Amino acid sequence: MTxxxxxxxxxxxxxxxxxxxxxxxxxxxxxxxxENSSGASAANPPRAARGPRSDNxxxxxxxxxxxxxxxxxxxxxxxxxxxxxRAARKANVQAVGIEQEISIDEAPLTLLRExxxxxxxxxxxxxxxxxxxxxxxxxxxxEELDGQKFQEDAWTRPGGGGGISRVLQDGNVFEKAGVNxxxxxxxxxxxxxxxxxxxxxxxxxxxxxxxxxxxxxxxxHNPMAPTVHFNYRYxxxxxxxxxxxxxxxxxxxxxxxxxxxxxFDDDAAHFHGTLKDVCDKHDEAFYPRFKEWADEYFIIKxxxxxxxxxxxVFFDDMNDRSQEExxxxxxxxAGAVVPAYVPLVAKxxxxxxxxxxxxxxxxxxxxxxxxxxVYDRGTTFGLRTGGRIESILMSLPxxxxxxxxxxxxxxxxxxxAIDAFRNPRTWVA
Numbered sequence: 001m002t003x004x005x006x007x008x009x010x011x012x013x014x015x016x017x018x019x020x021x022x023x024x025x026x027x028x029x030x031x032x033x034x035e036n037s038s039g040a041s042a043a044n045p046p047r048a049a050r051g052p053r054s055d056n057x058x059x060x061x062x063x064x065x066x067x068x069x070x071x072x073x074x075x076x077x078x079x080x081x082x083x084x085x086r087a088a089r090k091a092n093v094q095a096v097g098i099e100q101e102i103s104i105d106e107a108p109l110t111l112l113r114e115x116x117x118x119x120x121x122x123x124x125x126x127x128x129x130x131x132x133x134x135x136x137x138x139x140x141x142x143e144e145l146d147g148q149k150f151q152e153d154a155w156t157r158p159g160g161g162g163g164i165s166r167v168l169q170d171g172n173v174f175e176k177a178g179v180n181x182x183x184x185x186x187x188x189x190x191x192x193x194x195x196x197x198x199x200x201x202x203x204x205x206x207x208x209x210x211x212x213x214x215x216x217x218x219x220x221h222n223p224m225a226p227t228v229h230f231n232y233r234y235x236x237x238x239x240x241x242x243x244x245x246x247x248x249x250x251x252x253x254x255x256x257x258x259x260x261x262x263x264f265d266d267d268a269a270h271f272h273g274t275l276k277d278v279c280d281k282h283d284e285a286f287y288p289r290f291k292e293w294a295d296e297y298f299i300i301k302x303x304x305x306x307x308x309x310x311x312x313v314f315f316d317d318m319n320d321r322s323q324e325e326x327x328x329x330x331x332x333x334a335g336a337v338v339p340a341y342v343p344l345v346a347k348x349x350x351x352x353x354x355x356x357x358x359x360x361x362x363x364x365x366x367x368x369x370x371x372x373x374v375y376d377r378g379t380t381f382g383l384r385t386g387g388r389i390e391s392i393l394m395s396l397p398x399x400x401x402x403x404x405x406x407x408x409x410x411x412x413x414x415x416x417a418i419d420a421f422r423n424p425r426t427w428v429a
Contacts, residue, residue, distance in 0.1 A: 101155035101162065101388050111183035111212075113160035123250070123323050124183075124210055127234040130327070131181045131214035132164075134232075134334040138216065139166050139179050141338045145346060146171040150179070155388065161185045165391045169398065173225075173349045177218040178394035184211045184387075188237065208238040213254075214334065215378065217395040218341075223361035224348040226260035226267065227309070227368065228341045229395070231378060232330045252326040253316035256337060257294055258344075259309030259368060261361040262413050263420050265427075267344050268310055272427040274340035275313050275333070282329045290315045295424040300371050307421045308371045360414050362401030369400050 111128060112118040118125055139150050148171040156162035163182035168174055187206035213233030220227070232254035258271050272291070279286035294314035300306050313333070318326055372379050372395050382392035408414035 099157040099159050100386075101157055103153065103155050104162075105154075107152070107154040107164045108156065108162075111156065111160075111162040111164075111181075113185070118160075123234065123327065124212065124236065126327060127212050127330075128181075128183055130331050130334065131212065131232065134214055134331075134337075135164065135166065135179050135181050137335070138337055141342050142168065142174065142177055142179075142218065145342060145349075146173040146177075148172060150177075153390070157185070159185055163388065163391060165388075165394060167394060173220055173222075173345060175219045175221050176398050177216075179214070179216040180391050180394060181214045182212065182388075182391070185209075186211075210236045210238070215395075216337075218345075219365070219397045220345050220349065222349050222351055223261045223353050223357045224264075224351040225345045226258050226341075226348075227365075227397075228256070228258055228337070230254070230256035230334070230337050232334050234327075234330075249319075250323070251317045251319040252330055253318060254330060254333060255290065255294055255297075255312060255314030256333065256340065257298060257309055257312035257314065258341070259364070261364045261417065262357070263310070263417050264348075267347070268425075268427045271310075271312065271340050271344065274336055276428050278329075278332045278336045279313065281332065282325070286315075286329075287313065298371065300367060300375070302374075303367065303370070304422065306367070306418070307424065308368060310420055310427070311424060359401060359403070360408075362399060363403060363406060364417075365397045365400040366402045369396055372396065 110125070112125055143149055146168060148168055150166035150168045153165045153167075154162065161183040163180060165178065165180045167176070167178040169176050171177070186209055188209045189206060211233060213231060215229075215231040215233075217229045218227060232252075234250070234252055236250040237248050256275060258268070260267065276287040279290065290313035291311060293316075294311040295307065297314045298308040298311060300308060376395075379392060379395065382388075408418060
């Protein structure tokens with residue numbers, strides 16, 4: 001009898017559009033299949049290995065040395081309801097009408113439609129201008145730190161909108177760093193429109209919507225340097241056909257959060273303190289409110305409610321004050337990314353580390369993948385609506401690790417990190 005030799009657990013994760021059939025690109029649910037070189041898998045183990053039924057299937061290939069492969073699985077039901085945009089999911093319907101992107105050689109001056117409501121003084125135009133300026137500033141700071149340049153891909157859609165993805169991969173400091181901006185024109189179900197506006201009318205027609213945003217994830221090589229994520233967005237609906245006088249909905253959302261593999265108290269205080277200073281400038285109630293929101297949002301429920309990292313700030317559906325005030329707040333928050341994060345990477349990029357610490361970092365990267373593909377609303381929304389797959393999955397690290405039942409030693413730095421992830425701490429007064 002021939003014994004198959006299993007492959008290492010650390011894998012390289014790359015988004016490949018060609019490998020995902022078009023009919024499956026909008027699937028929000030992801031499962032992991034553990035497969036050894038003999039072809040046996042958790043989904044289909046050898047007959048001899050199939051034991052009695054159990055909640056935890058026995059006799060699977062050793063996950064410590066197994067190859068992990070991502071595969072999609074059809075979802076029977078949409079999840080994670082959120083006002084308006086989330087109401088579409090709660091109604092178990094997909095936003096439709098987002099056209100296929102067309103690659104272009106160079107990013108245009110604007111991704112907005114010409115004329116109409118998208119003139120230079122509109123909130124749509126001003127928000128696009130802000131996120132594109134932020135993309136330039138942040139990419140410039142990262143290039144200066146890393147010494148390599150971002151690769152840029154740009155695209156448009158026939159009916160307006162498009163995006164610009166910038167990715168730095170296999171750099172000197174960063175394993176992978178990406179900063180995306182996008183402008184989307186689409187259609188949303190009437191249930192979402194009614195949830196957003198409180199309007200009882202609107203008929204059965206799909207509701208036109210506009211969305212613009214900037215999103216980014218940066219994964220450094222060194223386990224002592226933290227990963228960062230940020231996202232700032234603006235969403236707006238048009239009145240439905242035949243109801244031109246009906247109210248429109250709009251809101252802002254976003255946040256910035258830190259995911260370290262190892263806890264450095266002074267780093268956490270610097271990061272949270274920088275964000276708090278920006279929040280306090282606009283409203284002293286913002287930071288405690290949005291920190292708690294982040295702590296509650298970035299939970300990996302199937303990992304004993306472990307957080308993805310040490311949080312930061314997170315907010316959504318913000319329309320409780322003027323657009324001018326919220327645009328100013330989003331602008332300042334995006335402007336805080338560089339001073340909050342870049343000094344931390346510069347501080348730790350050359351730190352010494354062991355192979356065991358590198359493996360712990362890869363384990364934490366695995367948690368990052370789990371959260372993004374199972375719970376992150378931006379990722380699942382993009383998959384449901386047929387968005388550009390390379391941009392949607394840009395947030396995933398190049399490498400990650402899943403080790404069976406890994407438990408850090410009591411009193412270790414890894415155990416301290418797990419405690420911080422499970423029990424959110426107060427980093428600044």
